[in-house]
Amino acid sequence: MKVPLHEIHESMGAKYTLFAGYQLPLYYTSITNEHLSVRNNVGIFDVSHMGRILVEGEDVQEYLNYVLANDINNLYVGRMHYSLILNENAGIIDDITVFMLDEYRFLLVVNAINRLKVVNWLNRHKVGYAINIKDVTRNSIMLAVQGPRSSQVYREIYNKDFDIKRFHFIESGVLGEEKSSVISRSGYTGEDGFEIIYFFCDKGDAFSIWRKIYGKVEKLGGLACGLGARDMLRIEAGYVLYDNDIDEDINPYEASLDWVVKLNKPNFIGKKTLISSKYKIWKKRYGLVMIEPGIPRRGYKIYKEESVVGYVTSGGYSPILKKGIGMVYIDIRKINEPENREVNIDIRGKLRKAVIKKFPLYDIKKYGYGRIIR
Amino acid sequence: MTKYHIPEDRLYTNSHEWILVDKDIGIVGITDYAQDKLGDIVFIELPDENIEVSMGAKIGEIESVKTVAELYSPVSGKIVEVNKSLIEKPEIVNEDPYNEGWIYKIKIRDRDELDRLLNPLKYAELIKND
Numbered sequence: 422m423k424v425p426l427h428e429i430h431e432s433m434g435a436k437y438t439l440f441a442g443y444q445l446p447l448y449y450t451s452i453t454n455e456h457l458s459v460r461n462n463v464g465i466f467d468v469s470h471m472g473r474i475l476v477e478g479e480d481v482q483e484y485l486n487y488v489l490a491n492d493i494n495n496l497y498v499g500r501m502h503y504s505l506i507l508n509e510n511a512g513i514i515d516d517i518t519v520f521m522l523d524e525y526r527f528l529l530v531v532n533a534i535n536r537l538k539v540v541n542w543l544n545r546h547k548v549g550y551a552i553n554i555k556d557v558t559r560n561s562i563m564l565a566v567q568g569p570r571s572s573q574v575y576r577e578i579y580n581k582d583f584d585i586k587r588f589h590f591i592e593s594g595v596l597g598e599e600k601s602s603v604i605s606r607s608g609y610t611g612e613d614g615f616e617i618i619y620f621f622c623d624k625g626d627a628f629s630i631w632r633k634i635y636g637k638v639e640k641l642g643g644l645a646c647g648l649g650a651r652d653m654l655r656i657e658a659g660y661v662l663y664d665n666d667i668d669e670d671i672n673p674y675e676a677s678l679d680w681v682v683k684l685n686k687p688n689f690i691g692k693k694t695l696i697s698s699k700y701k702i703w704k705k706r707y708g709l710v711m712i713e714p715g716i717p718r719r720g721y722k723i724y725k726e727e728s729v730v731g732y733v734t735s736g737g738y739s740p741i742l743k744k745g746i747g748m749v750y751i752d753i754r755k756i757n758e759p760e761n762r763e764v765n766i767d768i769r770g771k772l773r774k775a776v777i778k779k780f781p782l783y784d785i786k787k788y789g790y791g792r793i794i795r
Numbered sequence: 796m797t798k799y800h801i802p803e804d805r806l807y808t809n810s811h812e813w814i815l816v817d818k819d820i821g822i823v824g825i826t827d828y829a830q831d832k833l834g835d836i837v838f839i840e841l842p843d844e845n846i847e848v849s850m851g852a853k854i855g856e857i858e859s860v861k862t863v864a865e866l867y868s869p870v871s872g873k874i875v876e877v878n879k880s881l882i883e884k885p886e887i888v889n890e891d892p893y894n895e896g897w898i899y900k901i902k903i904r905d906r907d908e909l910d911r912l913l914n915p916l917k918y919a920e921l922i923k924n925d
Contacts (some may be wrong), residue, residue: 447861448834451834451835452834452835452860452861453835453860649834649860649861653860714838714840715838715858716837716838716858716860716863718863737860738835738837738858738860745837745838769856769863
């Protein structure tokens with residue numbers, strides 16, 4: 422499948438990768454340069470492949486609080502948050518963001534790979550709730566502008582200050598109807614930035630929106646960035662990627678997403694298992710930074726002395742640390758309090774030294790949204 | 796015609812190494828095509844100096860942001876020198892694969908092996924579809 426902006430990527434010389442059935446830019450010029458552009462300046466990503474689902478109706482809040490692990494009551498109009506859809510075994514069906522558009526309307530942004538699964542799951546559990554589920558992914562585009570100079574890009578596009586607070590958004594027009602859009606201060610890189618969804622735009626609209634925003638990014642010396650840079654940025658920041666780091670066999674405690682789960686709210690799918698499993702967790706998600714050369718890649722094993730104590734679920738090369746880094750699961754029965762402990766990683770038959778870290782893997786005084794907003 | 800640079804003064808392998816021969820010494824590196832396909836190179840595992848290697852043997856690794864490639868020896872012989880500047884700056888291979896980005900020098904044991912390598916035209920043929 423192709424995204425609406427495919428011809429733009431083509432004209433910019435993108436090298437592609439297949440992701441969730443879509444042909445998407447892996448990089449345009451260099452993964453490393455695109456990554457650095459986001460950490461040091463600004464970059465733009467086409468993330469139109471992400472799924473966008475509108476849930477509306479009288480019972481929407483009650484319903485979403487039943488199918489989602491985070492507490493909908495923490496939201497208010499204009500506020501968004503990260504949440505999880507769990508199955509009865511507390512396995513993760515998807516990790517998503519939830520936008521409260523108004524009392525009766527919520528937007529869910531879901532992983533491309535899980536879009537159909539999530540729509541089916543939501544429909545299966547709506548019995549008895551007065552709600553409607555609408556997949557509004559088609560005919561819309563989603564762009565992410567990320568990096569310390571994102572606010573400058575915003576100012577140039579909209580001729581006003583970037584006065585949206587983190588994890589807040591503004592909606593213009595009525596979502597799902599013509600020329601509506603949602604702009605949120607959020608992202609998947611650890612940096613300041615905004616994500617924009619434009620609904621019901623045809624190809625021509627999509628092209629002109631891209632040209633306008635990319636033009637401002639380019640003027641500041643920023644780059645268009647592909648999935649390669651996006652993957653590296655999110656690993657540094659500690660954000661999970663579905664099917665790599667989380668799936669239906671991993672629960673939120675194992676994934677170190679404890680903070681997302683709100684056990685003090687009424688019944689929700691997965692809650693019973695969560696309560697009984699909370700103290701039986703034997704593995705946890707951590708970061709890993711190489712001490713010796715090499716890149717930890719998915720599936721590589723982690724050793725302490727002779728025994729396997731964990732495995733890599735995502736990895737890559739961090740251009741800011743100039744080291745291989747990874748996202749890993751550590752057996753906490755074998756290494757209790759893993760943080761800052763030295764381990765060995767089996768890189769194609771050779772044991773290389775690395776250290777277990779908590780996320781983010783970069784210095785938060787130098788990188789990430791905290792350096793700007795704090 | 797390929798967009799990749801293929802100097803005419805050297806020989807090539809099917810695994811995208813080049814060798815520049817001067818009497819019994821060969822300088823070895825990877826081609827412009829290889830560095831472009833690998834993308835940003837971040838680690839190079841160099842062979843040891845003074846070891847004997849045979850034609851086609853795996854003698855090192857090149858790791859890029861995207862992937863890992865093995866480095867093979869185009870000919871048999873003894874490794875006489877490796878380019879140590881690549882340890883600190885592996886990106887030189889991306890920037891200048893045919894000069895500054897050379898990887899090692901080998902004392903060629905059997906010059907007849909050179910006849911089995913690809914000349915620039917043959918190598919261009921190999922990568923012509925990219």
